[in-house]
Amino acid sequence: MNRIAWLGLACCGVALLQAFVLFKANRLLAGTAISVLQVPWLLQIVLPLLLFIVAGLFVKARAVLLWLLGTGLMIALFILLSIISKDLGVNLIARVSPAAGFWLLLIGATLIAYAGALELQKLWLVLIGVVVGVAMLLFGFFDAISVMREYYANQNEFWQEVLRHCQLTLWAFLLSSCLGIALGIFAASRPMVSRWSLGVANAFQTIPSIALFALLIPFFSAIARTFPLLETIGIRGIGIAPALTTLTLYGLLPVLRGTILGLQSVAEAPLEAARGLGFNPWQIFVQIRLPLSIPIVLEGLRLTSVSLIGLVSLSSLIGAGGLGGFIFTGLGSGAIDRVLLGAIPILILALLVNSLMRGLELRLTPHGIR
DSSP states (O other): HHHHHHHHHHHHHHHSSSSSEEEESSSSOOOOOEEEEGGGHHHHHHHHHHHHHHTTTTTTTTHHHHHHHHHHHHHHHHHHHHHHHHHOOSSSSSSEEEHHHHHHHHHHHHHHHHHHHHHHTTTGGGGHHHHHHHHHHHHTTTTHHHHHHHHHHHHHHHHHHHHEEEEEEHOOOHHHHHHHHHHHHHHHOOHHHHHHHHHHHHHHHHHOOHHHHHHHHHHHHHHHHHHHHHHHHOOSSSSHHHHOOOOOOOOHHHHHHHHHHHHHOHHHHHHHHHHHOOHHHHHIIIIIIIHHHHHHHHHHHHHHHHHHHGGGGGGGGGGGOOTTHHHHHHHHHHHHHHHHHHHHHHHHHHHHHHHHHHHHHHHHOOGGGO
């Protein structure tokens, strides 16, 4: 525990020498870095908390104290960021964003709180600081932060792109999962089919995703010209059709590999026992092979779902929409706030889906093979 707490303190120490916030007169100008040391009242709050944490490492009831001080520092950072951003962001043009110092202090405070919660064996206590931060965000305490300013300027467009991003991810996941599982079941007992299918799926992974998007544009354009009816339902050179095709091909490999490896990894002993009991091939597959292969299959599905969330951001380049549009327009105009408006929700979506798939894997895995 002490090592984790000392690592958190080291992060906080380095943070004092870094910029706490970055102030810009508008979102395109270079910003002015403001460190904790440049704001006396900020230093008078943060420094005593850090000294109390150092002292807390040497007392008997350090677990509770470290958790309280770490969580208190997290909440104090959120409050201080809110105050500074409102003081500096006096007009709608100005931009204030948390800099490296804030993030290092937040990481350090989280590690300190985690060290205390770990010794108390109640890791959920770390979430209290996070919950407070989310609550402050929802109640408008961070409205003066640059990313929130960008959000309010593009609120309707933002939620449309979030919906489109989720729709593209879901459809690509369903298509690659159905195709990968079906092909994996067929190939698992056929070595030649297994080698060829994995080889083809691997070949698609070697093609850069942007290049594959570009290669499919003339293909779907030719199809749309040949069959005008398809164009009326949205199948054309740009848009959803080439995007979904590319995403499905990229998401295929983890599902296919997981299904094949999962089914092939089932030991022969339970299969022989099932045959001895008179099970037919279908019963053996449903009651023996499938349950025992579920952990590896679900791992492939998890990898596919998380990777697709990131890959969907590229679909905006061919007019399919998604949060990638904010990222690329932000990069083109040098507006980092707009880049973050697209990147942060993608990160949150990936973390949520990863946690959901982990929970699903734990729930569906038979107790005997966990």
